[in-house]
Amino acid sequence: MACELFYWPGIQGRGEFVRLALEEAGVEYVDVARGPKGVEKLMAALKEDARPAFAPPFLRVDGMTIGQTAAILMFLGERHGLAPSDPAGRIWTHQLQLTIADLVGEAHETHHPVGASLYYEDQKAEALRRAQEFTAQRIPKFLGYFAQVLGKQDYLLGQCTYADLSLFQAIEGLDYAFPKATARELKRHPQLEELRQRVAARPRIAAYLASSRRIPFNEDGIFRRYPELDS
Amino acid sequence: MACELFYWPGIQGRGEFVRLALEEAGVEYVDVARGPKGVEKLMAALKEDARPAFAPPFLRVDGMTIGQTAAILMFLGERHGLAPSDPAGRIWTHQLQLTIADLVGEAHETHHPVGASLYYEDQKAEALRRAQEFTAQRIPKFLGYFAQVLGKQDYLLGQCTYADLSLFQAIEGLDYAFPKATARELKRHPQLEELRQRVAARPRIAAYLASSRRIPFNEDGIFRRYPELDS
Structure with a gap:
């Protein structure tokens, strides 16, 4: 089934x-x-x-x-097989995933700092303050961490795991929502840009991204392009 | 070691x-x-x-x-042995834990909606708005969910797991930070109050809670008692 x-x-x-x-x-x-x-x-x-x-x-x-x-x-x-089978590798993959989830959660908070039940327009002033910290401090901290973990490897654990797919998606989202802040960090950590391209070029991912199954980013999702929040 | x-x-x-x-x-x-x-x-x-x-x-x-x-x-x-060993039970325990983590994360956001790098006093207006949604909508939603999962069982999975310990801690924290909002929900779901007491009475937990190893709640942690945020 x-x-x-x-x-x-x-x-x-x-x-x-x-x-x-x-x-x-x-x-x-x-x-x-x-x-x-x-x-x-x-x-x-x-x-x-x-x-x-x-x-x-x-x-x-x-x-x-x-x-x-x-x-x-x-x-x-x-x-x-999207994670190593040894216990230490399995939990390390999961730990990385949870850190990516934290990053994604914080990205969402930038446009809804007061709460998910209100429109963005009703919390724009708060969003501007929150996004300022996110772009200046949090994006660099998170991407710096993943760049350090990645180092010179092809993937976060050497082999491709679900954490790499998730990091790819997080970077795509950050680049959509905060193109200026993200470009700055990707320039500082070229290995992250390479990882992103490496994941995008995997045959099944490339086929998926080119298909109608991939919904484009938009302003109802987690990563929203509100230019006033990017700096 | x-x-x-x-x-x-x-x-x-x-x-x-x-x-x-x-x-x-x-x-x-x-x-x-x-x-x-x-x-x-x-x-x-x-x-x-x-x-x-x-x-x-x-x-x-x-x-x-x-x-x-x-x-x-x-x-x-x-x-x-703080989780079942069968794959379905193991992942269900973890799923519950991740939902408790979401609740805890949202509790933290109530006093730091603009960002963790600023003092509470510098984001008090935003905190008041955020906490209003949290107490009116999010605490009821989360605790209602856990009450439903618990049902008439002694613990979330029947046996005591780390998710029960975490739910105990989350309820303790909510009750410290938002006593009015939490009491209202615990009255609605007496099985959660019973779970809390059941966990607190486990011999090793009881000994721990009575020891100096247990740090009291305070206004530097995740759960902070700012009376103006409780309603």
């Missing part, structure tokens, strides 16, 4: 980290909420599971429901 | 989730930064590791360094 991904249609969001892993692993999957009555099915699934996810994305596979992006990736990584 | 925990001294913070798991498992550990020259040792360790943590807390054990609270807990859970 094909695996089913449940995530909001119309945005990359956190679901994109899962999509990239599914695509790289060559897993047959249905992106349920992008099909007919998709959001209805997503809302119903959220309610009916014995072990319900708190929020999308979640994955249904082999009768299990798995929520939380990092947990889904850990599951896929173990099953499809 | 004893295991070494590295975390900022003087606060519970994210390190507390690790401490609770170490204590419940009966692991011999050194809380390095609370000892002589502790912060120096912490800063040095952050720099010298081959697989460095992005930030505290991190654990050194068996020559490995493990960062990220949820990854540390997964490691301890597997090693010390």
Whole structure:
């Protein structure tokens, strides 16, 4: 049975980290909420599971429901060879993923510092203050860390893991939302730009990125291009 | 060799989730930064590791360094029986932990919505707006979710796991920081109050909570009592 991904249609969001892993692993999957009555099915699934996810994305596979992006990736990584199988390598991959998740969370906070239930326009003043710290301090700190971990390797652990796919996506998102701040850091750490291109050139990822399955970045997702927030 | 925990001294913070798991498992550990020259040792360790943590807390054990609270807990859970050993139960425990981490992250954002590098006093207006949403919408949503998962069981998975210890700590923290909002939700979900008391009464946890190893909540940690933010 094909695996089913449940995530909001119309945005990359956190679901994109899962999509990239599914695509790289060559897993047959249905992106349920992008099909007919998709959001209805997503809302119903959220309610009916014995072990319900708190929020999308979640994955249904082999009768299990798995929520939380990092947990889904850990599951896929173990099953499809997108993480080393030794315990130390497995946990190191996961640790890197959780740090990428922190970065992604902070990127989201830049446009919703007061709360997710309000529009950006209603928290623009706060967003400007938050984004200033994010671009000046947090992007350099996170990207500097990943550049250090990467060093001269081709991938974060030498071999390609789900953490590399996620770092690729985070860099893509940062570059979309904060092109000035991100270009500055990628220039400082050319190995990150090389990693990004290396991941984008992997055959299955390249095919995916060129397909209609890849939703373009937009201003409803995590990474939003509000030029006033970039500096 | 004893295991070494590295975390900022003087606060519970994210390190507390690790401490609770170490204590419940009966692991011999050194809380390095609370000892002589502790912060120096912490800063040095952050720099010298081959697989460095992005930030505290991190654990050194068996020559490995493990960062990220949820990854540390997964490691301890597997090693010390604080999570089921079947793959589905193991990942469900981790998924719950990651959702608790989301709640804890949002609790932190209430007093630092503009950014962690500024004082609370410099973002008080933003904090008031953020906390309003947190107490009115997010605490009910998170605690309602965990109450549903818990149901009539003694623990989230029936048996006690690291996710129960973390939920205990999250409830303790919410009750410290937002006593009004939290009391309202605990009254609505008495099974959460019962879980909290059940965890607190576990012999090793009870001994820990009564010891000087347990740092009291304070206004430098994640959960801060700023009465103006509670409603």
